[in-house]
C-alpha cells in the first residue's frame with residue numbers, strides 16, 4: 001500500500017490477481033480514494049498505516065468428523081470446557097459445525113508454547129464423545145484481545161480482526177467483524193454523500209465513535225468477566241456454579257443474542273451480585 005503525502009491523491013494498492021485461477025497470479029495495482037483493511041489479525045494494511053500492536057490470544061482448533069451416532073449428540077448443543085488442563089486463561093470448546101465438530105482451545109500469548117499440550121487436554125476431556133473421529137483440518141491463528149491503538153489513519157479504516165473487534169470472555173469475532181465492516185461502510189456512504197465527495201479522516205473516525213458508543217460497554221464488561229472468572233480453577237468453579245442460575249442465564253443469553261450487555265432490573269442485579277460473591281467464596285472451597 002502506497003500512502004499519499006496529501007489528503008487528495010489516491011492510495012495505490014499492489015496486489016496479485018488470481019482471477020484466472022493461476023497459482024502464480026499477476027502483479028497489478030489499483031488506485032483508490034479510501035482503503036478498508038479487512039485483512040484479519042495479521043493485517044498488512046494495519047502494518048502499512050502503523051496502526052500499532054495489540055495483545056492477542058492464540059487459538060488452536062481441530063475439525064473432526066464424527067461417526068453419525070456421536071455427531072447426533074451435538075445436534076443442538078455446544079460445549080465449553082474450563083480448567084487449567086485445557087486453558088490457564090481462556091476456555092476450550094467442542095462446537096458443532098454443520099456436519100463435523102470443531103475441537104479447540106485458546107490461551108494468551110505468554111502460554112503460547114503450551115498450546116499443543118492444552119489441545120491434548122481438551123481432546124482427553126472430550127475423548128469419549130470423539131471416539132472414532134477423523135481429523136479433517138487443523139487451524140492455528142491469533143485472536144486479537146484488544147483494539148489496535150490506531151484504527152483509522154488518513155483515509156484508511158480497519159475493521160474486524162484487523163482492527164481488533166473480538167470480544168473477551170466469549171472470543172466472538174465473526175459477528176463483530178461483519179458488523180464493524182457494515183458500520184464503516186454505512187458511515188462512508190453517508191459522509192461521502194453517496195459517493196459525491198471523498199470522506200476525510202475525521203469522517204472515517206465517525207465510524208469508530210459510533211462503534212465505541214454502541215459496544216464500548218459490552219467490551220469492557222466482557223473484559224472484566226474474563227479477568228475475574230478465567231483466572232484460576234477456583235474462580236472457574238464460581239463461574240460454572242453461577243451459570244446454573246436462571247437470572248444469570250437470561251442475562252448472558254440476552255447479551256449473546258442482542259450483542260449488548262442487557263441491564264437487569266436492580267433487584268435481579270443485586271441478587272446476581274450476591275450470588276457472584278457467594279459463588280466466588282464457595283469456588284475457592286470447591287476447586288481441586
Ligand SMILES: Cc1cc2nc3c(=O)[nH]c(=O)nc-3n(C[C@H](O)[C@H](O)[C@H](O)COP(=O)(O)OP(=O)(O)OC[C@H]3O[C@@H](n4cnc5c(N)ncnc54)[C@H](O)[C@@H]3O)c2cc1C
Pocket residue numbers: 038039040041042043044059060061095104139140141142143159160161162166171172173174175177
Ligand atoms: C481457532 C479459532 C476459532 C474461532 N472460533 C470462533 C467462533 O466460534 N465464533 C466466532 O464468532 N469467532 C471465532 N473466531 C474468531 C473469528 O474467526 C474471527 O474474529 C473472524 O474470522 C474475523 O473476521 P475478519 O474478516 O476480520 O478476518 P479473517 O476471517 O481473518 O479474514 C481476513 C481475510 O483476509 C485475507 N487476507 C489477509 N491478508 C491478505 C492479503 N495481504 N491479501 C489478500 N487477502 C488477504 C485472508 O486470507 C482472509 O480471508 C475463531 C478464531 C479462531 C482462530
